[in-house]
Amino acid sequence: MPISPNQGSTGGGTTVTITGTNLGGATSVHFGTKTATITANTPTSVTVISPSGTGTVPVTVTTPGGTSNPLSFFYVGAPFKSSISPVSGITGGGNTVTINGTGLTTATAVHFGAATATPTVVNDGQLTVTAPAGAAAGPVSVSVTTAGGTNNGLTYTYVDGPTLGTLSPNSGxxxxxxxxxxPGTNLTTTESVTFGGTPAPFSVINDSTLSVVTPPGAVGATDVTVTTSGGSATATGGFTYLAGPGI
Known part of the structure; x- marks a missing residue:
């Protein structure tokens, strides 16, 4: 006599189907000492809503013909989430996010605001998930759904990619x-600035301005790339290196 699913939240409320023979006219289904609510019944199945409970309990079905052999049902506590990394990413999604906590083994979904993604469970204390696309830049709540329920409490921030204006000065x-x-937009989370692939020291003045010191380079126009947590933008030939005078 199978039971599906064989685990659920300690708070109860899990829809459980028990299949077997001679189950018609079921009068009660017990999860341990507690009685479940029967929602459907046929000669080969009984569907119930599990009551609250803890640990592993025997499940039995009682009909006018007697009481069945017991099946095991496992109560699972709600997950606890302790951290998320990284805490931000591009609005288009696609980056890998790691969530640490406890009770994550049975995780089936991770919700980023209104968007849902399917996680990969590493172990009971960790899972990874590919962030779905966000509706817009800004913070969203992150929740994990397991057999034990859904737990909130973490925040992930979607960040739009940067744009770049004309460098000043644009030669040196x-x-x-x-x-x-x-100058540009969405520069607050700048992680690197390169001139022709060479990293340059920089300071974020505000969301629309960076202050940079050029590294050494080769004569001619070179691409300038700014990388933020929201992506990268390149000013093609944005800075020109000038040859020194010769006499």
């Missing part, structure tokens, strides 16, 4: 050391 010596202002 090949030796580097030129102070440059880069």
């Amino acid at each position: 010596p090949v030796s580097g050391g030129t102070g440059v202002t880069i």
